[in-house]
Amino acid sequence: MSGPLVLGIESSCDETGVGIVRGHELLANEVASSVDLHVRFGGVVPEVASRAHLEALLPTLHRAAERAAAAADVDLTEIDAVSVTAGPGLMGALVVGLAGAKALAWALDKPLYAVNHLAGHVAVDLLEHGPLPQPAVALLVSGGHTSLLRVDDVATSITEVGATIDDAAGEAYDKVARLLGLSYPGGPVIDRAATGDPAAIAFPRGLTLRRDLERHRFDFSFSGLKTAVARWVEQREAAGLDVPVADVAASFQEAVCDVLSAKAIDACRELGSTDLLIGGGVAANSRLRALLAERAEQAGIALRRPRPGLCTDNGAMIAVLGAEVVDRGLAPSSFDVAANSSLP
Numbered sequence: 001m002s003g004p005l006v007l008g009i010e011s012s013c014d015e016t017g018v019g020i021v022r023g024h025e026l027l028a029n030e031v032a033s034s035v036d037l038h039v040r041f042g043g044v045v046p047e048v049a050s051r052a053h054l055e056a057l058l059p060t061l062h063r064a065a066e067r068a069a070a071a072a073d074v075d076l077t078e079i080d081a082v083s084v085t086a087g088p089g090l091m092g093a094l095v096v097g098l099a100g101a102k103a104l105a106w107a108l109d110k111p112l113y114a115v116n117h118l119a120g121h122v123a124v125d126l127l128e129h130g131p132l133p134q135p136a137v138a139l140l141v142s143g144g145h146t147s148l149l150r151v152d153d154v155a156t157s158i159t160e161v162g163a164t165i166d167d168a169a170g171e172a173y174d175k176v177a178r179l180l181g182l183s184y185p186g187g188p189v190i191d192r193a194a195t196g197d198p199a200a201i202a203f204p205r206g207l208t209l210r211r212d213l214e215r216h217r218f219d220f221s222f223s224g225l226k227t228a229v230a231r232w233v234e235q236r237e238a239a240g241l242d243v244p245v246a247d248v249a250a251s252f253q254e255a256v257c258d259v260l261s262a263k264a265i266d267a268c269r270e271l272g273s274t275d276l277l278i279g280g281g282v283a284a285n286s287r288l289r290a291l292l293a294e295r296a297e298q299a300g301i302a303l304r305r306p307r308p309g310l311c312t313d314n315g316a317m318i319a320v321l322g323a324e325v326v327d328r329g330l331a332p333s334s335f336d337v338a339a340n341s342s343l344p
Ligand code: KG4
Pocket: 013, 141, 142, 143, 144, 145, 169, 170, 171, 173, 174, 185, 186, 187, 188, 191, 280, 281, 282, 283, 284, 285, 286, 311, 312, 313
């Protein structure tokens, strides 16, 4: 057991997370979600999320502290640092976590590290698979982001090699779920509903034509796919026919996962990476995980898939990223550090 003992706080969207790690060892990971409060609005309502963070932060912190005490006899006064998501995310939501982290660091007289949420989605893999060979490629797929990243060092050097030019993959799932009359959040719901034939409908694969590949080899586009699903459903309804939800969901999901996995493997080849890591809420998707496993094996690439509960937003990802930052000897953040909703 080694490495810095760090408590991490996450509050960028609708999950209040508090995690505690010692290096790459997970000691506690408590998450309180306000997702149920947003269901009737069909998406996250920032004001509602901020208020929910305010109510959930202290109870979640207490639960995490109890867990760490039970798991490893760790007391909060022993931690080496507090890390917290500074962005990107919803401004009001970020501010709550940041204020809580500053208060805790101040009260315990520990250094504060304000870190990037997206780097946290990459770093969380260290908890399950240990140090990352370099360079590694990370496919980051969430509700707000879809990118291919070259990771030279989780704490200090992550470079974007491609990204979505319109909707994020999770956003496409959420929008298609809505137009199929399924509930929010759409990702897990479509994942479960996709029991039909993935080849039933040939939905478009965004940015995979030869002319697109010249400029957008590692970029993604999902808005055309969403429109194609909407048109297909409209035509079906106009003809007075039932919409076969299981087939539509499976075919849509196949189009998303086909492009994500093909471009991720291509990026590994291009960058000479033997390791592909996935992160973000959509990385919990069963079809994406299976298709990537198949294609990575064919290509001789090691696939690093954190368990689904670590792919969606949580505090452990921020804690382990904090531990990496401490380990590199980087300077702590000032207590004046501000939340940055559009942190790159
Ligand atoms: O990373 P995350 O928890 O929050 C953001 O930072 O955005 O990702 C949330 C997104 C949502 O769009 C949700 O629909 C999607 O991840 N998601 C999934 C699955 N579980 C969550 N998408 C596809 N399949 C899933 N099983």
